[in-house]
Amino acid sequence: MTLEPQKRTKFGSKFGVVAAAAGSAVGLGNIWKFPYEAGQHGGAAFLLVYILCVVLLGVPVMLSEFAIGRRAHANVSGAFRKLTGNNHWIGIGLLGVLTAFLILSFYFVVAGWSLEYVAQAVSNNFVGKTPADLSVAFTDFTSDTYRPLFWTAIFVALTAFVLLAGVEKGIERYSKVLMPFLAVILILLSIRSVTMPNGLEGLKFLFKPDFSKITPQVMLSALGQAFFSLSLGMGCMITYGSYMRKQNNLLQTAVQVTVVDTIVAILAGVAIFPAVFSLGINPAEGPQLVFVTLPGVFTHMTGGYLFAILFFLLLAIAAITSTISLQEVITAYISEEFHLSRKKVVAASSLLLMIGAVLSSLSLGPYSSLMINGKPLFEVLDFVTSKLFLPFGGLLIALFIGWFYKADDIRDELSNGGKLKSRFFPIYLFLMRYFVPLAILLIFFNELGLLR
Ligand code: PHE
Numbered sequence: 001m002t003l004e005p006q007k008r009t010k011f012g013s014k015f016g017v018v019a020a021a022a023g024s025a026v027g028l029g030n031i032w033k034f035p036y037e038a039g040q041h042g043g044a045a046f047l048l049v050y051i052l053c054v055v056l057l058g059v060p061v062m063l064s065e066f067a068i069g070r071r072a073h074a075n076v077s078g079a080f081r082k083l084t085g086n087n088h089w090i091g092i093g094l095l096g097v098l099t100a101f102l103i104l105s106f107y108f109v110v111a112g113w114s115l116e117y118v119a120q121a122v123s124n125n126f127v128g129k130t131p132a133d134l135s136v137a138f139t140d141f142t143s144d145t146y147r148p149l150f151w152t153a154i155f156v157a158l159t160a161f162v163l164l165a166g167v168e169k170g171i172e173r174y175s176k177v178l179m180p181f182l183a184v185i186l187i188l189l190s191i192r193s194v195t196m197p198n199g200l201e202g203l204k205f206l207f208k209p210d211f212s213k214i215t216p217q218v219m220l221s222a223l224g225q226a227f228f229s230l231s232l233g234m235g236c237m238i239t240y241g242s243y244m245r246k247q248n249n250l251l252q253t254a255v256q257v258t259v260v261d262t263i264v265a266i267l268a269g270v271a272i273f274p275a276v277f278s279l280g281i282n283p284a285e286g287p288q289l290v291f292v293t294l295p296g297v298f299t300h301m302t303g304g305y306l307f308a309i310l311f312f313l314l315l316a317i318a319a320i321t322s323t324i325s326l327q328e329v330i331t332a333y334i335s336e337e338f339h340l341s342r343k344k345v346v347a348a349s350s351l352l353l354m355i356g357a358v359l360s361s362l363s364l365g366p367y368s369s370l371m372i373n374g375k376p377l378f379e380v381l382d383f384v385t386s387k388l389f390l391p392f393g394g395l396l397i398a399l400f401i402g403w404f405y406k407a408d409d410i411r412d413e414l415s416n417g418g419k420l421k422s423r424f425f426p427i428y429l430f431l432m433r434y435f436v437p438l439a440i441l442l443i444f445f446n447e448l449g450l451l452r
Contacts, residue, residue: 010243011243011245014248017248017253018253018257019179020321020325021231021253022179022257022261023179023318023322024237024240024326025229025261025322026179026182026260026264026318027319027322028107028111028114028315028318028322029229029265030229030261030264030268030318031186031318032287032315033228033229033382033386034050034229034265034269035269035272035273036287036288036289037222038269038273038283039273039282039285039289040221040284041213041218041221042213042218043213043273044204044205044207044208044209044210045209045210045211045214046213046218046222047207047269048209048214049214050225050226050265051262053223054258054261055258056431056439057223057226057227057394057435057440058258059254059255059258060398060431060432060436061232061233061394061432062230062237062258063250063254063428064432065232065241065397066238066240066244066250067241067250067401067413067414068080068238068241068397069237069238070244070248070250070413072242073242075093075235075239075242075332075333075336076092076097076234076235076239076329076332076333077090077092077093077096077333078090078333078336079093079235080400083405084405089400089404092393092396092400093333095234095393097329097330097333097334098389099233099234099385100234100236101330101352101356102381102385103228103234103326104323104327104353104357105353105356105357105381106357106382108152108156108159110287110319111155111316112148112149112153112361113141113151113291114312115151115154115316116151117291117295117308118309118312121309121312124305126298126299126304128299129295129296131281131292131293131296134292134295135292138291142361142364143364143365143366144365145362145366149357152354152357152361153354155316155319155320156350156354156357157350159320159324159350160327160350162320163324163328163342163346178321179318181314182314182318183267185307185314186264186271188307189297190267190270190271193271193274193278196274196278196297196300197278198274199274199278201274201278202273202274202277203270203273203274205273206269206270206273216443216449217447219443219446219447220387220443220444220446220447221387223387227390227391227394228385228386229261230257231322232393232394233389233390233392233394233397234393235393236325236326236329239328239332240328246416247416248416249420250414251420268290272290272294275297276289276293279293294308295308298311327349327350330345331345331349334349359377360378360381361378363379364378392440394436394440395436395437395441398436398437401432401433402434402436402437410429
């Protein structure tokens with residue numbers, strides 16, 4: 001059973017809807033993950049495939065998630081039951097809830113790192129350090145037992161606090177003001193980074209594609225990154241869609257969110273890669289890339305002390321608007337399906353998520369029992385969720401919309417009952433029916449080596 005539509009909270013203003021969905025999309029995925037994935041997978045070649053995935057798969061899938069959520073007015077799992085009247089499709093919802101859990105288990109850890117770096121920035125810790133020193137400092141910190149957990153716990157608690165303040169007051173209010181501020185800081189950082197000696201090399205790396213670098217791995221990571229960054233494939237946008245009002249224009253919202261998300265990711269790249277080349281850092285360094293490179297930039301910048309604090313603070317804020325949306329998937333599902341109070345569900349899920357986060361944080365330290373196939377649990381969770389579960393969730397959503405759900409109903413939802421023009425609809429339906437599923441399957445098979 002799900003709550004009646006009128007009993008569920010809704011987003012307020014139109015800007016609030018975009019801000020909340022963009023708040024979910026823009027996060028560590030853009031600023032932490034995008035640069036390191038691009039750095040490991042050929043820079044501009046990765047960016048090119050990434051943008052194709054965002055436009056051709058991301059926008060239609062996001063649109064579908066909004067439509068499913070708003071039509072059903074229910075949590076991710078209840079939504080499929082409500083729309084189909086049977087239980088077969090709720091698996092998509094359950095997979096989404098599981099995925100939210102797995103993502104948060106490492107996402108909270110990285111979010112905690114951003115708080116540590118706020119503290120480091122405040123105590124002026126980056127000054128006088130070479131990139132090599134910064135890299136050692138990062139590894140020392142992340143492989144420590146207690147310090148990362150302290151910050152992770154704070155982050156889990158903060159997220160729980162916002163979640164309990166409710167949708168409108170919590171999620172929306174926090175997203176609205178702070179995201180534009182983050183973009184301004186990124187632009188200023190980009191300017192400093194590009195004007196560093198040898199900075200143009202970084203721009204070339206990011207924007208001048210070497211097509212020979214487009215390998216199956218590059219395609220899979222760009223696909224996964226697109227889903228991850230846009231918060232797709234696990235019902236997050238279904239859940240947010242369920243809080244949208246009938247008069248919101250879903251296509252416009254999806255396009256705006258996608259554009260904002262992509263701009264922020266590219267800005268993060270422009271802030272990071274020129275500095276990477278200027279400071280002689282290896283672009284393929286992995287998850288530590290941002291945490292080593294940007295402190296290097298701050299030390300070369302007038303007002304760097306202040307910028308460092310602001311940047312990591314805003315990174316933490318971008319992260320919390322995403323953790324909220326992830327945990328909201330779990331919260332809405334459990335509280336609606338099992339008739340439990342949000343308070344209880346948030347408390348219990350936070351505890352469970354903290355356990356997941358502890359395990360993934362410890363896997364980066366001396367706890368080799370937390371390795372799977374020689375890889376720390378942290379990395380495995382990152383890999384499994386963005387490269388397998390999210391695209392797979394997207395595939396199922398495409399099959400649902402393209403082949404199962406009535407096209408007229410989806411058209412009705414996307415056009416707000418015929419009030420909006422829906423000239424885009426045939427293209428959208430073509431993409432969802434044929435292109436999205438085939439593209440995802442081909443990328444999967446190609447990566448597995450089945451196409452050679
Ligand atoms: N999109 C968020 C980010 O880029 C992460 C996220 C993934 C949020 C999936 C919700 C769902 O940081």
